Amino acid sequence: xxxxxxxxxxxxxxxxxxxxxxxxxxxxxxxxLGLMTAYATRLTSSRADASxxxxxxxLVIWRELPQLQAPDAVRGWMMRIVSRKAYDLIRxxxxxxxxxxxxxxxxxxxxxxxxRVAASTDAMxxxxxxxxxxxxxxxxxWTLREVGGESYADIAETTGTSVTAVRxxxxxxxxxxxxxxEAWR
Amino acid sequence: xSDDPTAPDHPTAAEPSxxxxxxxxxxxxxxxxxxxxxxxxxxxxxxxxIEADPSALAQLAALTRLRAMTASIVAADAAAEPAPDPSxxxxxxxxxxxxxxxxxxxxxxxxDPRSTLHITEGxxxxxxxxxxxxxxxxxxxxxxxxxxxxxxxxxxxxxxAISALFGTAxxxxxxxxxRAVLDDLGRQTELVVEALDVTVRxxxxxxTDGGPR
Numbered sequence: 001x002x003x004x005x006x007x008x009x010x011x012x013x014x015x016x017x018x019x020x021x022x023x024x025x026x027x028x029x030x031x032x033l034g035l036m037t038a039y040a041t042r043l044t045s046s047r048a049d050a051s052x053x054x055x056x057x058x059l060v061i062w063r064e065l066p067q068l069q070a071p072d073a074v075r076g077w078m079m080r081i082v083s084r085k086a087y088d089l090i091r092x093x094x095x096x097x098x099x100x101x102x103x104x105x106x107x108x109x110x111x112x113x114x115x116r117v118a119a120s121t122d123a124m125x126x127x128x129x130x131x132x133x134x135x136x137x138x139x140x141x142w143t144l145r146e147v148g149g150e151s152y153a154d155i156a157e158t159t160g161t162s163v164t165a166v167r168x169x170x171x172x173x174x175x176x177x178x179x180x181x182e183a184w185r
Numbered sequence: 186x187s188d189d190p191t192a193p194d195h196p197t198a199a200e201p202s203x204x205x206x207x208x209x210x211x212x213x214x215x216x217x218x219x220x221x222x223x224x225x226x227x228x229x230x231x232x233x234x235i236e237a238d239p240s241a242l243a244q245l246a247a248l249t250r251l252r253a254m255t256a257s258i259v260a261a262d263a264a265a266e267p268a269p270d271p272s273x274x275x276x277x278x279x280x281x282x283x284x285x286x287x288x289x290x291x292x293x294x295x296x297d298p299r300s301t302l303h304i305t306e307g308x309x310x311x312x313x314x315x316x317x318x319x320x321x322x323x324x325x326x327x328x329x330x331x332x333x334x335x336x337x338x339x340x341x342x343x344x345x346a347i348s349a350l351f352g353t354a355x356x357x358x359x360x361x362x363x364r365a366v367l368d369d370l371g372r373q374t375e376l377v378v379e380a381l382d383v384t385v386r387x388x389x390x391x392x393t394d395g396g397p398r
Binding site: 003005007008009011012015016019020021022025026029030033034035037038039041042051055058059062063066123124127128131142143145146147152167168170171172174175177178181182 | 216217218221222225244247248250251252254255256257258259260261262263264266269273274276277278280281282284285286287288307310311314318319324325326327328329346348387389390391
């Protein structure tokens with residue numbers, strides 16, 4: 001008889017998956033797939049890239065689960081792997097483009113979703129637009145920090161830059177966002 | 186940035202109106218980087234200079250609000266994600282199965298001396314999980330086989346950690362799991378189990394924490 005794992009705690013699923021339980025892994029993956037995809041979409045500004053990044057991340061998660069020290073904290077750990085994989089994609093896209101467009105605001109992905117454009121009459125919509133207008137690097141660092149809850153050191157490692165640079169980007173993103181959101185307080 | 190401890194506090198005589206208090210000052214004496222670090226450190230240790238500066242406090246409040254709003258946006262995005270494409274899940278799972286965790290090889294006696302039979306440690310773990318899960322109220326969290334399983338007839342110890350359904354008699358549940366696992370191992374493997382330890386490591390409610398959190 002297969003026990004219903006849908007109600008099992010994250011830590012239980014992570015431990016079982018670490019010991020080879022593929023069914024537990026699938027339940028864990030399905031449980032957090034929406035969040036992983038939303039996070040990767042924010043980072044890459046592309047649903048196709050997000051899907052690829054989450055797929056790659058899923059395999060890394062499966063592979064590295066046996067090394068996870070705190071199974072109860074599996075969700076944050078999964079999110080860090082998603083951001084690493086998303087960033088690998090971002091970096092390879094930039095190399096392929098072969099131009100330094102890092103400070104050019106992105107106009108792809110979430111921006112052209114008509115529902116989201118319509119929603120900018122409220123504060124949430126305003127923040128969505130403000131985030132979309134940020135230079136790509138600032139938006140990425142902001143997302144890693146505020147959505148992923150990652151440390152400056154982790155962000156520096158993921159993005160291949162220094163902690164000082166991360167701190168500067170984050171401060172600029174925060175200045176811009178607080179200024180743009182003043183009208184909505 | 187003044188570190189002069191004798192510097193007077195920021196003037197508080199001019200009581201700012203509620204509106205002024207909320208106004209974000211771009212060029213305040215306290216840099217955004219310093220405020221960011223302070224916020225990220227959980228406003229610890231207490232920084233009297235920041236905590237006494239109305240514009241810094243307003244900036245901190247704005248940042249805290251931004252953080253909460255960003256979390257809401259992503260939560261809303263996550264909730265709005267369509268159900269995963271079955272072929273996407275199937276693709277990931279088939280790649281996962283290519284990297285199954287077989288673990289050690291455990292020999293089985295063979296009537297034919299020219300051939301050797303093995304069962305993988307991964308298969309034995311699956312067996313233990315299934316046996317433990319079959320006991321109502323128990324969910325196996327983790328299991329392990331301690332000992333030199335590669336040696337035919339070696340004596341091993343089996344460790345099983347379970348989660349118990351809230352309200353079940355824990356001792357009886359552990360005993361039942363022990364019996365179920367021993368039965369199945371005896372039937373389907375040749376392991377010589379000298380001890381089987383069942384630890385109740387967690388208690389769970391019926392399907393209360395299911396679904397995305």
